[in-house]
Amino acid sequence: MINAAEAAMEQAAEDDGERARNRARLYAPPKNAARGQRRHPGTAMNRGQAQALMAQLARQDSQLGRGASG
Structure with a gap:
């Protein structure tokens, strides 16, 4: 993509x-x-x-796996 931009700029110069x-x-x-x-x-x-974010995601993942909603 840079090559196309460079070629267009070269031609316009x-x-x-x-x-x-x-x-x-x-x-x-x-x-x-x-x-x-x-x-x-x-x-x-x-x-x-x-x-802490990874632990939170792991908790949510395990809750979803058990079918818990909260």
Whole structure:
């Protein structure tokens, strides 16, 4: 898909400078990657939270397996 975008941009460019700028924009890292933010704030889990979530899911799974509703 990037190759198709690059080819379309190459054809639309009027000179070598514009082609170089287009290529730089196309292959530039995301803007938030420069600041080191790869996740949205507040979305990361620590080990304890992940284990608590897994335990909750296991409880719900066992309740569904028994046919319980609560």
